[in-house]
């Protein structure tokens with residue numbers, strides 16, 4: 001019976017049945033808390049994510065000969081915690097004891113596979129801070145490429161740090177070094193995370209895009225031919241590159257639900273005018289403070305939400321005159337609140353981040 005429940009839960013969570021020997025610990029508000037191994041094993045003790053994420057299970061004392069922990073003796077495991085920000089989901093790894101990620105980009109891509117791995121849009125590593133920052137965040141996309149920044153990811157990162165540093169129930173903020181520079185997330189009393197995402201980069205060469213600048217140094221509402229169709233696009237970097245479109249030249253307003261994202265998304269991502277590839281946001285203007293957006297992410301495809309994409313969307317909407325500086329951006333996974341503040345030119349993003357479960361993966365799986 002317990003086996004059957006465990007297998008059903010693993011299937012719905014895209015966890016390999018073999019990973020069920022690790023604890024599966026659901027704690028999102030929308031799910032009941034289930035400790036599957038406690039169903040199988042009365043001696044079950046949840047493993048704590050330690051500062052050494054890869055640790056030998058042999059160092060943990062099995063409490064009886066029949067304990068599931070017996071099966072772990074002599075093996076080594078990568079511990080992880082799964083989080084999501086509006087359905088944009090990540091495997092978080094405690095990497096505070098080393099300045100190099102514990103797994104390779106290829107191994108990250110393997111873990112992100114939704115059929116043959118844990119399933120995620122990316123793997124995020126919490127590393128020691130550099131240049132005086134509290135922490136460093138690095139991320140590999142689900143295809144193994146390494147982006148500079150991740151908005152939903154940094155909210156998950158902040159909640160993960162609070163968890164592993166045992167800083168519950170406090171209003172907290174950290175300085176985080178990323179490929180996009182200094183990022184400052186703040187966990188609010190309601191559990192949402194507000195992030196100072198820094199200043200948008202608009203200079204065409206720095207986005208980067210080969211499209212010619214047409215407004216100061218920026219590319220704003222410029223024409224881009226994709227698959228024979230001329231789109232109007234604005235290019236913004238939030239540390240990572242974004243191409244934002246509100247529709248085709250001379251066309252009606254975009255109805256984002258009608259888009260065939262899987263067909264058009266890759267054509268933007270790999271377009272020759274984006275030398276570092278691009279994330280692409282397709283945006284429908286509902287009102288000057290309410291935008292609806294679908295995203296095709298570089299290195300991850302269609303995702304349920306993109307934090308940097310929502311920030312880039314509001315910047316582009318202001319530059320094109322569609323919206324004001326405070327907007328709700330509706331994504332398939334839910335809304336984000338975005339402000340592009342005039343006083344400091346920084347973009348602020350507020351939204352949720354939820355832990356879903358934790359577990360461990362045998363290293364032999366990663367090495368296969």
Ligand SMILES: N[C@@H](CCC[C@H](N)C(=O)O)C(=O)O
Nearest residue numbers: 147150151152240306307308
């Ligand atoms: N989902 C993220 C962005 C992740 C990186 C992106 N795929 C890229 O390659 O730039 C977000 O929430 O910002």
